Amino acid sequence: MLGRMEGPYDVMVVGGGPAGLAAAIGARDAGARRVLVIDREAEAGGILLQCIHSGFGLHYFKQELTGPEYAERFVTEALDHEIDILPNSYVSGIGLDSDGAKRVRILSDHYGLQTKTCRSVVLAMGCRERTRGAIRIPGTRPSGVLTAGLAQKFTNMMGYLPGRRVAILGSGDIGLIMARRLVLEGCEVVGVFELMPYSNGLTRNVVQCLDDFGIPLHLSTTVTEIMGQDRLRGIKVAPVGPGFKPDMSKEHAIDCDTLLLSIGLIPENEMSQSLGIQLDLTTRGPIVSSTLETSLPGVFACGNVLHVHDLVDFVTGEALRAGRHAGEYAMGIRRAQDNIRLVPGDNVRYCVPHSLSTGHEHQIFMRCKEPMKPCEIIIGDIMRKKLSFVVPAEMIMFKIKPDALDQFQGDTLRIDIRPLDR
């Protein structure tokens, strides 16, 4: 991809994955004339480029696409919108001018180190995988222990197989997808081990990635030891009891040369932290207003850097909105500050955005703490919504219409999920 950077810019977007590309398009749609997307990889598209399976775009494009197809549509659309994309580059700092302009320091293979000015910034850095260190598995430190997403990049883009006999810890969708992927590449997948009593992935992925190939899923089970000197020789696993404590009397060894970890994702917010942006301790993403603006005026956030999504279609929708607001900000349009705080209550792990304003429609994303069915979402005393089920792996989304907030006088809205009698 040909990199291009001129300037000055109205809006700069940090990250060229699905969130960054959609944010840039949203900014252009809102009237921003000059928009730059900065990406550290050699080409824009983000993690979609390594997600070669289909299942993307059902909501947004009304058809099932593979990751690379979804990415290519957005890269093409971004270029059609006359958005500049700068690959092989990263943002090493953002400063504020006294007049509110942002000074963005960009380190690039083509342009070297440069500082460019813009009116607003969209953070779209995505997330990264939790590693072995995050869950402290005991044992040696051989090669052959890697995250599922890294194995995906090796297998699908770089042409390396991570190993031959593979165990997978964690039943998130990436782990399930990689189980099937490695079987198709001729590997033996000996099993998927999940700490929780339920799968963290979508049911359809358990069916079409594990059941179809006879790969066993061991629930309430974890890896208790990693064995081997230079190369992984095997792992020990044990069922877990109350408090997720492994029952060591039932510990047993499993022969394998590779262990993939699919144990969660963390929004990549080092940049946000260095800017002093307030973060939500649960999502590990920025605290944002109803315009997806962070605590730093003129800096917006969307996609997996804000909170980890399960479908790229939802990322696209959120990023288009963030981009539109960033574009409006760059054009000098200011909205009144939010007047209602949104607070997670019973069985609500988090909700985004963190505040609302009267007079506007709002899109709310949230996650529950525990599975519940059937149940009801209760938003203060302004709205109720019945759901047949909720599970932590599936994001809950709904809209609050402007008229629902018309009569609301308070400054805090609490959201609860409560069970319904059948």
Next chain:
Amino acid sequence: MSDLKNFTCIGCPIGCPLQLTHEGRDILEIEGFQCNRGAKYAKQEFEDPRRFMSTTVAIEGARWKRLPVKVTAPVPKDRVVAAAFEIHKLAVTAPVRLGDVLLKDLLGEKGVDVVATRTMDRI
């Protein structure tokens, strides 16, 4: 005597649990679906289970070593692995355009073509 078969729909993320009642090869009833895709899926799964699939092939002269590909129509479920191994025999040279047909009638299945799922320029 009628028999019961259970399926989980893979048509969308909801994953409806489906119950199909049959007598020999005749379907008597399908229950448990929230939309028509579920009923269609259970019937297809009972009569001729098939899956869409994607994998990669070797590519020369491009930024990456592997080119992602997919099939244009589903292959029989029990031939998915064989289909992947067959596709892996392919080797292509950049440039390749999104949608380029790399192989027709995979494993002799009429209308099951292998196509590139991205564009890769020559580097």
